[in-house]
Amino acid sequence: MADPKEVKRLQALAYDMRKKLITLTGYYEGIVHIGGDLSVTDLLIALYHYGMKVDPKNIKAPDRDRFLLSKGHAAVSMYMAMTLRGYFDYDTLMKTYGRLDSAFGEHPCKIQLPGVECSTGSLGQGLAIAVGMTFSARMKKEKHRVFCMMGDGETCEGEVWEAVNTAGSYKLGNLVGIVDRNKQMMTSFDGDYMNLEPYGDRWRAFNWNVIELDGHDMASIVDAIDQIPPITNPKPTVLIAHTTKGKGVSYMEHEINWHAGSLSKEDTEKALADIEANYAKLGGGK
Amino acid sequence: MADKVTWNFGEFLSARSVAGETIIELAKKYPNVWGITADQGGALKQFKKDFPERFIDVGIAEQNLSGIAAGLALEGNIPFIFGMIPFMSMRACEQNRTAICYQDLPVRFIGTGGGLTSGAGSTHNAMEDIGIMKSLVNMTVLSIGDPNMVRDIMLLSMTYPHPLYLRLAQGKQDRMLYEPGKYEFKVGMGLIAREGKDVTIFAHGEMVFEALEAANLLKEDGIDTRVVDMYSIKPLDKDLLFKCIKETGNILVLEDHLMDCGLASVISDACMDEGIYPRKFKRLGIPQIYAGFGSGEQLRKKYGYDKTAAAAAVKDMLK
Incomplete structure (x- = not known):
């Protein structure tokens, strides 16, 4: 079971990250x-601050865990989780995000921003790249894991299932997929047109070890991370995290219009108040 | 190695088997060389026995394969993708662009069945690949006819830090053109395969042999034809191009590719951009058509870019 003190620490970080994401969204034109940023916030905090072996002071360490954000449009949430971990400077991120010549682009670019493992943004491509990195680690007998975070929407892409098939066939136990199962694409909900259920069974059918969790319950996330088997496991593992797009901001949750957007001063204030109230319910806050 | 190979001009040798032997030679020396394929790895038959831990076959899934190649290269490896050109260049086009070229990764594409040589019809013909591959930023495009050149290029690729596409002709029966070891091949260079002063035929891949045959036909009419093997299509050997324009005036481009997005286009772009114009310019290659079935030789004849057509075009040009 997850250590309650650790869960509290991670909840405080996720709370801070949500506020900072909203502030940045309000600030950026x-x-x-x-x-999607808010649906992966808790997961990214748990990975960068608990689950993954990473060192912001030594970004090329050979034994570091690798992380690929296949859903590259959630770049700013990765930047923010990394910033809170000590990779980047918060003010620089705030002031330059999305602007000309900034390293912090709308989608992550490894050439522009050292610390990012892989440039992503075209959906469905991350897992195959992670599979290649995993093969390399196995051949070199390295002990680290490769984590790849996907949106559930992008798993409509065929390439994802090609990579799932390869990883299952080659028994890549050092590979961990994380699916942000928010059941919402850019313009539709799961089931409106495309139906992804039975979702976990799809992965199981390809010989993956499936762990389902509540992607907004920090104890559930920590428990899931703790359940990832050792890298010698004959199956890759996928964490299917049940999440809500726009999580934590009442007017965004279950609303199709908030795949992407900008915030007025009023929107920002209301969102920050929601985040404050939610954190208070967890026993946190001022 | 190559310098001990018995060699006769115009004899057949399999470029695929040269590639298959060379990757073993490389893998012995370099622990980061991988041979990977999407169920198109006939050339890797021995490699997969010798280096099973550096061999991947993903089944028929080219997009996935290009992604995996990117992942391997991100970790410091040099993956050689073996496959048939249409699927490697078209099915996996976006992965080649975004996963590999955008990150400027040293992935090597060894593609067989260039042009209409597949014999399998339009699904398997490779007429667009140069146009597609050359448009990808950071990608280098080489087209190789002489099978022995494949080894030289694969060796030099070990120190080349960018993505590299190696277009082979049929890959099973390819004509030897150059005595092994005689020439040094480089990215960005062309080769004068035959000297001449009246006209230059620029060709690549198996069309270099066709161009040399055309030059023999033209010799009977007293026309002295230069043949240039422009194996480096991107980057182009502009110095050699302009030297040939200056010295022979007339140029013919002969290629087994759609003639409006291959070497002829690259050459005409260079001429326009530099303001250096040939006296006369003519291109022969695949027209805007799905060519259908038949051997490469039959189809070249049918669509008017074989040696006879090339010789006729030169004569017309010199009128």
């Missing part, structure tokens, strides 16, 4: 993929 362009649109931010705020819906």
Whole structure:
């Protein structure tokens, strides 16, 4: 079972990250993929601050865990989780995000931003790249894991299932997929047109170890991470995290219009108040 | 190695088997060389026995394969993708662009069945690949006819830090053109395969042999034809191009590719951009058509870019 003190620490970080994401979205003139950013906030905090072996001071350490954000449009949430971990400077992120010549683009670019493992943004491509990185680690007898975070929507892409098939066939136990199962794509809900259920069974059918969890309950996330088998496991593992797009902001949750957007001063204030209230319910806050 | 190979001009040798032997040679020396394929790895038959831990076959899934190649390269490896050109260049086009070229990764594509040589019809013909591959930023495009050149290019690729596409002809029966070891091949260079002063035929891949045959036909009419093997299509050997324009005036481009997005286009772009114009310019290759069935030789004849057509075009040009 997850250590309650650790859960509290991670909840406080996720709370801070949500507020900072909303502040940035309010500050930035362009649109931010705020819906998906908020659905992966708790997961990214748990990964960068608990689950993954990473060192912001040594970003090339050979034994570091690798992380690929296949859903590249959630880049700012990855930048923010990494910033809170000590990779980047918060003010620079705030002031330059999305602007000309910034390293912090709308989709992550590894050439522009060292610390990012892989440039992503075209959906469905991350897992195959992670599979390649996993093969390399196995051949070199390295002990780290490769984590790849996907949106559930992008798992409509065929390439994802090609990679799922390869990883299952080659028994890549050092590979961990994380699916942000928010059941919402850009313009539709799961079931409106495309039906992804039975979702876990799809992965199981390809010989993956499936762990389902509540992607907004920090104890559930920590428990899931703790359940990831050792890298010698004959199956890759996928964490299917049940989430809500726009989580934590009442007017965004279950609303199709918040895949991406910008916030007025009023929107920002209301969102921050919601985040404050939610954190208070967890026993946190001032 | 290559310098001990018995060699006769115009004899057949399998470029695929040269590639298959060379990757073993490389893998012995370099622990980061991988041979990977999407069920198109006939050339890797021995490699997969010798280096099973550096061999991947993903089944028929080219997009996935290009992604995996990117992942391997991100970790410091040099993956050689073996496959048939249409699927490697078209099915996996976006992965080649975004996963590999955008990140400027040293992935090597060894593609067989260039042009209409597949014999399998339009699904398997490779007429668009150069146009597609050359448009990808960071991608280098080489087209190789002489099978022995494949080894030289694969060796030099070990120190080349960018993505590299190696277009082979049929891959099973390819004509030897150059005595092994005689020439040094480089990215960005072309090769004068035959000297001449009246006209230059620029060709690549198996069309270099066709161009040399055309030059022999033209010799009977007293026309002295230069043949250039422009194996490096991107980057292009502009110095050699302009030297040939200056020295022979007339140029003919002969290629087994759609003639409006291959070497002829690259050459005409260079001429327009630099303001250096040939006296006369003519291109022969695949027209805007799905060519259908038949051997490469039959189809070249049918669509008017074989040696006879090339010789006729030169004569017309020199009128």
